[in-house]
Amino acid sequence: MSAPHGKAASPFRQPKAVWAVAFACVISFMGIGLVDPILPALAESLHATPSQVSLLFSSYLIVTAVAMLFVGWVSSRIGAKRTLVTGLAVIVVFAALAGTTDSINGIVGFRAGWGLGNALFIATSLAVIVASASGGFSGAIILYETALGLGIAVGPLLGGELGGISWRGPFFGVAALMAVALIATLAFVPNLPKPERPTSPMAPLKALRHRGLLTMGIMALLYNWGFFTMLGYAPYPMKLGAHELGLVFTGWGLLVAAFSVFFAPRLQARYGTAPVLYANLLGLGIVMAVIAAGVANPTTVIVAVIVSGAFIGINNTLTTQAVMLVSPVERPVASSAYGFLRFIGGGLAPYVAGKLADATDLSVPFYLGAATFLIAIPVLASGHRMLHRAEAGTGDGEPVTPTLTPVGSPATTDAPPVVVAVGAHDTAAGIVDAAARLARDTGSPLEVVHVQQTAVVEEQAVETETDAAARTAVTAHLDRLTGLGIATTGQILTSVGDHAAAGRALARHAAEVHARTVAVGRSPRGPLTQFADGSFTTALTHAAACTVVLVAPDEDPRPLTAQALTELRNSAA
Template sequence: MSASHERAASPFKQPKAVWAVAFACVISFMGIGLVDPILPALADSLHATPSQVSLLFSSYLIVTAVAMLIVGWVSSRLGAKRTLVVGLAVIVVFAALAGTSGSINGIVGFRAGWGLGNALFIATSLAVIVASASGGFGGAIILYETALGLGIAVGPLLGGELGAISWRGPFFGVAVLMAIALAATLAFVPTLPKPAKPTSPLAPIKALRHRGLLTMGIMALLYNWGFFTMLGYAPYPMELSAHQLGLVFTGWGLLVAAFSVFFAPRLQGRYGTAPVLYANLLGLGIVMAVIAAGVDTPAVVIVAVIVSGAFIGINNTLTTQAVMLVSPVERPIASSAYGFLRFIGGGLAPYVAGKLADATDLSVPFYLGAATFVIAIPVLATGHKLLRKAESRAEEGEQVGPVLTPVTAPAAPGTAPVVVAVGAHDRAADIVDAAALLARESGSPLEVVHVQQTAVVEEQAADTEPADEARRAVTRHLERLAGQGVTATGQILVSVGDHAAAGRLLARHAARIGARAVAVGRSPRGALVQFTDGSLTMALAHSADCTVLLVDPGHAPRPLTHDALTELRGTAA
C-alpha cells in the first residue's frame, strides 16, 4: 500500500474481520459520551456530589494512561488479535459490573477496570482494521472514521435514552454491545503476525527523553485537562434531563467527528500544522471562558459546549499528526508515550475541578480549563522549530538502492530531474515507463518516489505499510529500469496524514530538488474514498511549482491544466 495509488475497491467491500472491528470501534467511541447524560442522575440517585461523580472520568483515564505504557509490550507478545480480544472482554466485564454497583465508589472502581480494557483496545484497533482490509488502507480509514463518527455522535444519544430509563442503562448497554463485538472479533478476525522484535515495557518512558515528543505530550496534557474539565462538569449547569443532555452532546459529537475527518486536514494543508493548532487552542480557551462567565445561564453553556466540538475535532487530529512527525521512535511506542501524558491530563482534571468547585464555585474549574488551553500555546511554540524540522526531514526522503551504473549517457550536471510517484497497483510499471521515456527525451535524470504514509484518525495513528514493503515498491522499478538500460534513483518520503498531505509533501520535495516535472497516474480510488481521505493528485497539482503530468497507459503524458483538473474531479481521479 502507498500514499500514491492503490487497487480499486469499494471501501465498504471488506472482509467480515474489518466489519467486526469497526463495530467494536463504534461501541468504544461511545464510551465517554455515553456517560455524560447520566452524570446529574448519578449524583441524585446515589446521593453523591459532582466532585465524587467526576471520579468516573479520573479513574477511567488515569488507568488508561498508565496502561498505555505497557500495551505495546503486551501486544508485541500476545499479538494484535489477542490483545484486542482481551481488551474487549475486560470492557464487557467491568461495564456490566458498573451497572450492578450500588455506590458511587463501586462505579468509580469498575470504571478503572474499564479503562484498562480501553487502553488495550485503542492500542490495536486501527492497526488491525488497516491490516485486515481488502480495499486498500484508504477504504479501511473510511470505515474507521465512520465508526468514530457514529460512536461519538450516537454515544450521547444512546446514553440519554437509556439513562432516561435508569442510570444503569448505559453501562449495561455497553456491556451487551461489546459482548456482541467480542463474539464477532473471535469469529471473524484472523490471527495476525506478531512483531519481529518484542517491544520493551520501558520504551515509552525512554521515548519521552526526546524533546519533541515530550513537548507535544505536555501540550496534549494541557489540552486534555481543559477538555475533560468541560466534559466532566458542563452537564451540571445545563440543568437538563438525561434525554436532553444526550441531544446536546450528540450535536457536540457530530461537530467533533466532522471537523476531525473533513476540516482538520484541509486547514492543515492551507495554513500548516502549528498555526492551526495555535488558533485552535486559543479558540478553545475563549469557548471555555464563555462557559465560565455564563455558568449560571444554561443556554450559554449549551451553545458553547456544542461549538467546542469543532475545535476539539481539529485539535485531536492535528495534535496526533504533530506527535507522529516529531517522534524519532516507532509509531506504537510514540503513541504509548503520548497517550500516557494526554490521558494523565484528562484523568487529573475532573478530580482537581471537583475540589475547586467544592471550595469556590462552579465557574473556577472552567476558568482553569480555559487557562490550560492558552498555556498550551507557548508550550507548543517551544517545539515549533522541531516540528518544522521534522516536516523538512520528511521532505528530504530516504535514498533507496540499488545504486545503478549508468548504461546510457549520464544527464548533464545540474539538469532538473523528472520525478515519478509510484504505488502498489497494477498500472505502476506503465506509469514509470512513461516517465522514463520523458526523462530520456529531455535528457533529465529520473527519480522514482514512493510516499510511505502514517494514517491518523482523530487520536489514533498507524503505519499503512512496513518499511521493507515501501522499499520494495521502489527497488522493483529500479531493477526493472536497469534491465532496460535506464538510470534512475529512488526515494522514500514519509508522510503523516491523508492522501492530500502526501500530495503536498511530494510537491515540496519536487520544489526542493528543482524537478522539471512530476508524473503521476490516474488514481483507481473512488470518489468517496478521495473525498474523505483526500486526493494526492489534486493536492500535488495545486501545490507544485513545476509541471505535473498525468500518465494514462497507452496515451502520451499530459499536463494537469485547469481543464484537466476539472475532468479529474468528475472522474474521481
C-alpha cells in the same frame, strides 16, 4: 496518504475482519459520550455528589494512561489480535459489572477496569483495520474515520435514550454491543504477524526524554485537562434530563467528528499546524471562560458546549499530528508516550474539578479549565521551531517530514529524469511501466518515488507500511525495469498524515533534480476524502515547476491542467 494510483474502489468493500473491528470502534468511540447524559441521574440515584461521580472519569482515564505505557509491549508479545480480543473482553466484563453495582464507588472501580480494556483496544484497533484491509489502506482509513464519527455522534444519543430508562442502561448497552463485537472479532479477524522486534515496556517513558515529544505531550496534557473538565462537569449546570442531555452532546459530537475529519486537515494545509493550534487553544479558552461566567444560565452552557465540539475536533487531530511530526522514535512508541500524558491530564482534571467545586462554586473548575487551554499556548510556542522545521522539511538533525530516502544505485547520468510517484497497491507496476515508456521515448532516466505514510486519524497514528516493505516495493520496480535500457533509480517518500504536504515535498524534489516530468496515477480516495485531507496530486500540480502528467497502464500520458484535475476528481467520484 494514498499515493496516486488506479481507479477508486469503494472503502466499504472490505473483508469481514475489517467490519468486525470497525463495529467495535463505533462502540468504543461511543464510550465517553455515552455516560455524559446519565451523570446527573447517577448523582441523584446513588446519593452521590458531582465530585464523587466525576471519579468515574478519573479512574477510567488514569488506568488508561498507565496502561498505554505497556500496551505496545503486550501487543508485540502476544500479537495484535490477542491484544484486541483481550481489550474487548475486559470492556464487556467491567461495563456489565458497572451496570450491576449499587454504589458510586463500585462504578468508579469497574470503570478503572474498563479503562484497561480501552487502552488495549485503542492501541491496536487502527493497526488491525489497516492490516486486514483489502485493496490498500486508504479505504480502511476512510472506514475508521466513519466509525469514529458515527461513534462520537451516536454515543450521547444512545446514552440519553438508554439513560432515560435507567442509569444502568448505557453500561449494559456497551457490554452487549461489545460482546457482539468480541464474537465477530474472534470469528473473522485472522491472526496477524507479531513485530520482528518486541517493544520494551520502558520505551514510552524513555521516549519522553526527547524534547519535542515531551513538549507536545505536555501541551496535550493541558488541553485534555480543560477538555475533560468540561465533559465531566458541564452536564450539571444544564439542568436537563438524560434524553435532552443526549441530544446536546450529540450536537457536540457531530461537530467534533466533522471538524476532526474534514476541516482540521484543510486548516493545517492552509495555515500550518502551530498557527491553527494557537488559534484553536485560544478559542477553547474563550469558550470555557464563557461557560464559567454563565454557569448559572443553562442556555449559555448548552450553546458553549456544542460550539466547543468544533475546536475539540480540530485539536484532537492536529495535536496527534504535531506529536508525530516532531517525534524521533517509532510511531507506536510515540503514540504510547503521548497517550500516557494526555490521558493523565484527562484523568486528573475531573478529580481536581470536583475538589474545587466542593470548596468554592461550580464556576471555578471551568475557569481553571480555561486557564489550562491558555497555558498550553506558550508550551506549544516553546516547541514552535521544532514543529515548523518538521513541517517545512528542514532541520539540523531533527526528524522531518516528508523525507526522501534513496534506494538502489544513484543515477549515472545528469539528464533531467522523469519522476513517477506510486504507492503500495496492485496497479503500481503498471503505472511505473507506463512512466518508463515515457522516459524511454524522451531519452530520460526514470526515478521511482514510492509514497509511504503514517496515517493520523483523530488521536491515533499507525504506520501503513513497514520500511522493509517500502524498500522491497521500490527494489521490485527497479529489478523489473532492468534490461530495458533505461537508467532507473528509486526513492521512498515518507510522510505523516498530510497528503498535500507530501505532494509539495515531491514538487520540491522534482525541482532539485531538474525533472523533465512528474508522472502520477489516479487517486483512489475520491473527492470527499481529498477535500478532507488534501490532495497529493493537486498540491503537486500547483507546486511543481515542471509538467505533471497522468499515466495509466493502457492510456497515453496526459498533462494535468486545472481542467484535467477537475475531470480527474469527477471521475474518482
